[in-house]
Amino acid sequence: MQVEIEARLNYAFENETQILLALQASQSRDQEIITESLVFEPSANYQTDKNLEGDRKLRAVVSGPTTITYRAVIENHLRPLLPAEGRRNLWAELPDYTFPFLLPSRFCPSDRFMRFTQREFANSPDGVARVVEILDWIYDHIDYVHGVSDAQTTALATFVDRAGVCRDFTHLAISLCRAIGVPARAVSAYALELQPPDFHAILEVYLENAWWLVDPTRLASVGGLVRIGSGRDASDIAFMTTDKPCQMIEQAISVSRFSKQGSRITSP
Amino acid sequence: MQVEIEARLNYAFENETQILLALQASQSRDQEIITESLVFEPSANYQTDKNLEGDRKLRAVVSGPTTITYRAVIENHLRPLLPAEGRRNLWAELPDYTFPFLLPSRFCPSDRFMRFTQREFANSPDGVARVVEILDWIYDHIDYVHGVSDAQTTALATFVDRAGVCRDFTHLAISLCRAIGVPARAVSAYALELQPPDFHAILEVYLENAWWLVDPTRLASVGGLVRIGSGRDASDIAFMTTDKPCQMIEQAISVSRFSKQGSRITSP
């Protein structure tokens, strides 16, 4: 499946604002970049960092009203879904780079959920089954609602409030998975069916020697996701980080299936 | 039943420390003070405030190492237990002094639990039945454990951590009751069966035009409680409040059944 993306960010920046952008589709193995362009108006110099998994971040210095437009067509390879069963890796089996994703982080204080996960999920088989039970629990107990949470909201608050948006679902799922000893990390993505279109936050869990993408909100299918980057939680995967306050003037994301005739088929 | 109490507080105070003590058994209608004495060593002047419900607070100024000893024999009248059924009072029916006990307070942010109580308890009949369901839920989901909580712990933390002591059980029960529209307040007491003996925190709920004492930890029977005072949460019912830091040297509480022969029958 080919996916067409357009992200347009129009912001008013203070003079000489340093920015870090995570806007570009990852050059990871499960997706291929057919075409892409990134344009600053007015123009700006930038440099790009790419990590071992193909995730890219871009640094630039901008001043005043600026529009940043990213356009891409991505070929999504068939992305394997979380298997029906499988076991949790022991620490001795984990690649060392997965360890940070076992530890509590700012929005995912997993150590606080040890007793809850023990009480609630100890009866299901350790591994995929227990992760699936956690995802079901979240889907059954948390309402998808705007306005309850904000950029400071942690998984603790979401667990109490029983409501939130994709970021909050993801943080709670990460916290509960780490609490049962499964590495879990936050992933930012463009998502095909998301209404209204926006940046999407989902997670990956590490089971059976591999990372598996899951969407705890069930708002988007894994096949239609275009990965941008990953990290411990929302702190790491912000689409834009700046060293000075800035103001959004307008922001528009569109994600659609790409047909060869060049006509866009918007998701229903 | 007659209950004999001895509370001995030995503290090192800074010079001219102002203290507020809530140590004395309440002169409320459900209990009668047979004998009592309160002794400061070295001696100190104090004054006593009594509120409309018979709860007493005592103000004094102390300096240096001081021992405060309260001894009392209390006749506990038969205290009615929460009835098997009954309805929640509408706001129009509540005495106005109960309103603060409907509102969120420092350790009982009841507004944060609205969605949870709606989801979890909406199916049981409004009134006594729903309060009983809340108390059962707490008993089933929270472990009585020392060391998880401290003096800053709110009901939010206890709800996540799933563990705490009497103070935490009480704060969570108050929060959930207020969230379903039932006035609830914290009560400090001496308790007959408590092991080890200590000040106990329980709560009262207002239903069917009356306050009813309940112990969410189920560690003490309502009949063996000697009430000291009540308030919004632990902030209000501390046994001692001081205007300067102080240090506990020793503190000992003993509560026992009183027999006429003068011999103390310690609770088993």
Add this chain to the structure above:
Amino acid sequence: MQVEIEARLNYAFENETQILLALQASQSRDQEIITESLVFEPSANYQTDKNLEGDRKLRAVVSGPTTITYRAVIENHLRPLLPAEGRRNLWAELPDYTFPFLLPSRFCPSDRFMRFTQREFANSPDGVARVVEILDWIYDHIDYVHGVSDAQTTALATFVDRAGVCRDFTHLAISLCRAIGVPARAVSAYALELQPPDFHAILEVYLENAWWLVDPTRLASVGGLVRIGSGRDASDIAFMTTDKPCQMIEQAISVSRFSKQGSRITSP
């Protein structure tokens, strides 16, 4: 000075929503109600509670879209300003009803500020001078900014964030005053010069055997305030408390000097 008030609240309520309103000017000794009216559209039955200080709360049951309009003309007596000097009352001298205002509360965790106030304000004379220094410190260190805080924000957050609105200034001032042993309480009011007109939150400190009104934001003069009610913090002085979620459709407050000719003189 005569002040004319109009508060119009247009809300969509769920069926049979119980509400508690603190909209009416207090019948306190420092202000006199010349005329007033309170109208529900559609009409609703209500009952009014008045406390010893003349503050009124009103209980009603409403359903669907409802407009509540309060209109009043108030004669403000000359309200004495915080005197140039004066001492802090010892606990032995305080009326017992002031004690709750010495204790930490939900949004005003004054116990957490003991070390800061000791370090920062210990050198100024205890009493009025130290309170004035606290008010100056707040004015110098906190920015009046919308959007940093919300309804959950405590004085701890405001102290870190260094920004907030009237409610936050008031919570921080209350916290710091209680931390130095001065009773302090939150007061809701209509305010003459406030731009844009809205409910205002200020505080009262108890010094020299009396309560004194102060506005830590310095946005309104004490003489032009019309008191509604008081409490431990924002939890107690909300203009409306409901037992079910509701939605604001429109809300408009106007406060102006009243001239005998009947023409309104809007504050410049």
Add this chain to the structure above:
Amino acid sequence: MQVEIEARLNYAFENETQILLALQASQSRDQEIITESLVFEPSANYQTDKNLEGDRKLRAVVSGPTTITYRAVIENHLRPLLPAEGRRNLWAELPDYTFPFLLPSRFCPSDRFMRFTQREFANSPDGVARVVEILDWIYDHIDYVHGVSDAQTTALATFVDRAGVCRDFTHLAISLCRAIGVPARAVSAYALELQPPDFHAILEVYLENAWWLVDPTRLASVGGLVRIGSGRDASDIAFMTTDKPCQMIEQAISVSRFSKQGSRITSP
């Protein structure tokens, strides 16, 4: 200077507890390991991960009462001190691996301190001078006190409470440095003069194209530190992480100057 270390950890573990240990001195360029040994009693299999900077973590599975003893003699090379002046690196100049240390983390929510650092430190020259001013501010405003903080304490709480231990000083220093745009990370170490001897937490700031070690508590000299590892905050640099609760039986750290005669010269 040669430093001799002995760390003995005696813990009771549940059956088959997975542990992650960060006990060994780093094989970083500024220190050289002369001799070392790590012994498990009873014996256990373990594997070691080493990152690019030479920091090591060790994974093992243990059961029941276990003593882990680490002994080492380290040659500390002359470690350069934070220079008297120097400038902050622009984002364009930073190695990409430093970026996570610019972002807020669990115990170091640096985004919350932007306004404070702007107000308090904006007048000093950007770079080393501003970092020094931050370190001075912390030393002047925070008391080194046990018992105020615990393992959940964030830099927000320490900033309010004005007290804490090495971990809290480090978190606050990291937060304030990140808030002014300087990468900062937590470092765990053995420290020569620390009384009583314990694991020490300090930080590194990135300025003038290099990391510089600083101790915001001023309890240990930089020259006598033996680095173990580094990370975003205390979450990353715990000396032991376990997947199940465990109980400390005894723990003893000793750090001393090593003399060739083999006699230990304990720090005064």
